[in-house]
């Protein structure tokens with residue numbers, strides 16, 4: 042999509058540029074929420090200026106200012122992060138926990154009056170609210186299986202996007218775009234996870250595989266770059282506050298095609314106008330004017346020199362400025378570039394065969410028959426047993442594949458997670474195992490499947506802990522579905538493990554850290570706009586408490602395993618070093634992970650690169666005495 046323009050002295054330039062950028066924030070619009078229409082949401086939008094003179098100059102952060110300077114840091118805005126409108130103290134304490142699970146699950150448990158004033162929707166719903174009998178887990182999240190979310194009936198109004206093509210259309214937007222718009226609209230309205238919504242609206246549709254892939258790309262792309270798109274679209278409207286949410290979503294989708302997918306301007310504008318008409322039939326002319334300005338804005342995108350201007354660099358990749366800065370500091374220009382490009386690409390789909398219930402041959406043959414094109418997977422130079430990349434996406438429309446999921450023969454799980462599970466289980470059969478932060482049991486299943494594959498039996502005394510009761514309930518349902526043995530599923534705060542397990546010790550204690558999850562940005566498209574710089578420190582502080590609490594429960598000679606799916610040094614190597622420096626940590630020594638990716642570090646870590654699996658980190662520490 043673009044070249045890495047960074048020169049050797051670019052880091053210094055970025056520092057200067059970002060300082061200038063911070064200064065610039067004092068002036069122009071900043072820290073505003075997205076223009077969702079609010080009370081005016083039932084108007085299509087007031088529309089662009091009468092003329093067609095390109096994006097508005099100044100007055101917004103994403104587009105070119107009058108003097109050509111880039112705008113403010115989208116990352117510091119409130120647009121997406123504070124969808125959680127609870128008072129600060131009521132929010133979940135743990136960042137990754139908050140991001141990936143808690144909001145949704147707390148919602149699922151709460152009365153259905155939990156509304157987001159920002160987005161003004163009705164009661165929130167998630168996939169678990171559906172009454173469908175068959176559900177599958179993807180990366181530990183429950184999703185409706187195909188056929189369960191049949192296309193909805195005709196809409197009763199013209200404001201929300203359609204969920205698919207039904208009946209004669211009053212516009213010519215393609216069905217893939219219509220579906221993508223419906224999904225994007227749901228993301229906004231329900232504050233839902235992109236993958237969950239995609240599973241329900243796109244994966245279950247009857248459009249072609251190519252169209253499904255395109256619609257998915259649009260949804261994840263818009264969710265990932267939303268802050269940047271919102272700025273650009275606003276810059277091209279005279280009264281951005283007046284745009285109805287559905288119109289704004291359609292404009293952002295088209296802006297994504299124009300700016301990030303490099304679609305031909307004519308086709309993108311034409312389809313964008315049709316898309317806007319699909320939700321606001323009278324707004325076609327106005328949409329045409331706005332999108333033509335977006336096309337003109339693209340000529341100067343990213344509104345600054347990305348070699349010297351960190352805001353332009355961040356914008357180029359659709360990242361908040363603070364995060365782009367962090368990535369540069371963390372992994373250098375090449376690594377950050379690779380990470381950002383990979384984060385904007387669709388994630389590969391990997392499955393794990395559950396050895397407790399099925400053989401690889403059995404699963405692979407059904408997937409191959411269903412045209413899933415399963416391929417064995419290599420991570421850090423080693424084949425991952427039971428792990429397959431599904432080149433064409435999981436063929437969920439095939440009844441046999443669905444049955445394999447519902448019977449617990451396989452699960453969707455990132456390849457690096459599978460390697461982590463394999464390393465945590467180790468080469469000598471543990472008799473007792475404590476998993477801290479067991480969540481919805483993905484690692485539990487992977488660990489026990491690995492033990493069964495390696496030792497011919499599951500780990501007998503496998504205890505899980507999670508702070509959330511609803512996750513533990515799901516864990517119990519899921520381990521039953523997958524035939525996994527869990528001796529005790531405990532609910533409680535693992536920063537005080539003695540309260541939960543007394544003075545018991547285990548052969549292996551596994552802390553699956555509730556980290557910031559930056560290594561999984563592709564699958565959790567909107568994380569980057571939700572996280573805050575301070576979240577990283579908060580996460581590292583929690584890790585320190587979890588490790589300190591876990592240490593006395595490792596049997597002498599046993600292993601304390603610490604894993605994250607993030608890339609910050611605070612949460613990874615520094616967290617381990619800080620722990621080893623403590624009194625409890627002094628009893629431990631680092632054991633090199635066999636699959637250490639670079640041959641030098643004793644830790645296992647995989648960087649996020651285009652076409653590869655997610656980024657994970659693992660440290661193995663042996664208790665010496």
Ligand SMILES: C[S@@+](CC[C@H](N)C(=O)[O-])C[C@H]1O[C@@H](n2cnc3c(N)ncnc32)[C@H](O)[C@@H]1O
Pocket residue numbers: 135137138142181477478479480481482483484485506507508509512533534535536553554555556
């Ligand atoms: C990375 S997720 C775990 C994913 C899970 N192991 C899996 O594979 O499905 C981290 C988990 O830690 C849990 N958690 C966060 N803080 C905790 C605490 N203080 N005590 C116990 N669990 C906690 C969260 O609820 C979340 O499920």
